[in-house]
Amino acid sequence: MAEATTVTLSSPRATQERRVTRVLLITGALTFLALLLFLPLAMVFAEAFRNGWEGFTAAITEPDALAAVRLTLVVAAIAVPLNTLFGLAAAWTVAKFDFRGKSVLVTLIDLPFSVSPVISGLIYVLLFGSHSLLGQWLAENNIEIIFAVPGIVLATVFVTVPFVARELIPLMQEQGAEEEEAALSLGASGWQTFWRVTLPNIRWGLLYGVLLCNARAMGEFGAVSVVSGHIRGMTNTTPLHVEILYNEYNFVAAFAVACLLALLAFLTLGLKSLLEWRHGAELAASRRL
């Protein structure tokens, strides 16, 4: 590249920064990411393996840790399918039909994203807690919701409500309703149309939404913390177990369990990138949050 001092169209200077500027900007961006992303990640693994492989395996095979992982899997196994079903129903209604009040409905679907996780837990404590009327009735009938697994599931469902719907709504709006209309006019039933036309069209977007929903369901901390009661081995999810271990200054164990959650995050990001790379065109128009 010749050093062009005059600005001409053929000169890269016209539409590109100088090499020095580029290198500086890239270095700045990567330094920022190193301080905020890469070093903390490296930290998790370094601390987890501080006492070697044995220390790590001992921490994650300890009964309370196993119980926490099991509870996390159970909660996600309930919350994710429920919100997937909701996402499909909501997307069908919003994307395939035109009706008054649609934008209000869409805002309501997004609402849990703008509620602090702690408040998401608090509302269920207020509703089902022992001082409310409903809570007293539940206590008389020996039904436990708050400080028990149902409360954890409810709080998790609340914070993960929008994920699948948000991925599917724009995608299905883009696809329109022509294919479904064609299938119906050729004599297909409603369910046949859904299973054979709609679902194949949205499968990758659906998977994408489910993936993000699952990551949040398994990693949720604030909302679950408020409703859990923190009973070791009983109502302790994996993120809560990390907190307990950390607060007991059992750092190696805390980071070992955190390591499992970090691996889950990597798996989620890996699959997400794979979906974007292989099936980008079948996801909603562009990346979204």
Add this chain to the structure above:
Amino acid sequence: MSATTATAGYDGPDPIRSAARGRGWKEPSILPGFRLTLAYTLLWLGLIVLIPLGGLFVSSAALGWEGFWHVVAEERALGALRLSFVTALVAAAINAVTGLLLAWVLTRYSFPGRRLVDALIDLPFALPTAVAGIALATLYAPNGWVGSLLDPLGIKVAYTPLGIIVALTFIGLPFVVRTVQPVLEELDRELEEAAATLGATRWQTITRVILPTVLPALLTGFALALARAVGEYGSVIFIAGNIPYVSEIAPLLIVIRLEEFDYEGATAVAVAMLLISFVLLFFINAVQAWNRRRIGNG
């Protein structure tokens, strides 16, 4: 149009169909399942979101305006709310600047590992907040990898409001990058060439052509990061130090009030937070509406 933000992806009703409206509240369609899916959507939203959230407001109404004000205007609650919003604002502002930088570097330059870095930007969405919290707290503690370098300089990050800002910046990192990136990708290079032919320097092109185009997305990303940061709990409590009046955030105060069985106190702080967050949400939507009008895709 690129749909990157909270509600921007949902197009309004078709104008031609809207003009024909008036017979009812719903456009006729041969597709089945409208009533079923709408009923299910409303039922689920009602049971999971609206009734419990409504309950919160009913509880706070039981407090009365004076009771509510008494709790919220109390020094500790006021301090926590102020801390939450100020640190969230600072973190979102840092996110706006660094997010723009990251989006620019990722879309315009090539360097080794660019795709990996691009994928890792979403990590704060995927990594459980408690993990981020303990990792950042350990890293920035006075004996941590970074903290021990800052300590001799007299800079304390962990267990101070500065630590809160670090955690919130981590949490808000992807928002601005992911709202600005698609706009930069779609930006017509010919515009920049045209500016250059007309004699603009590179800096003028960036500030007068590129920045105004990116600004609405940047504002949206800023507002989303802000909204997220205000309510954040998991990543903050480990690094914050949680000293009342100094480094105690509003969500933590709610948790503390709950543990003291002070449900009124918890409710009032929660309602105050929610009201401010809803104002933010309204602001996000207003920015998006303005954005859509501006680019003529309303």
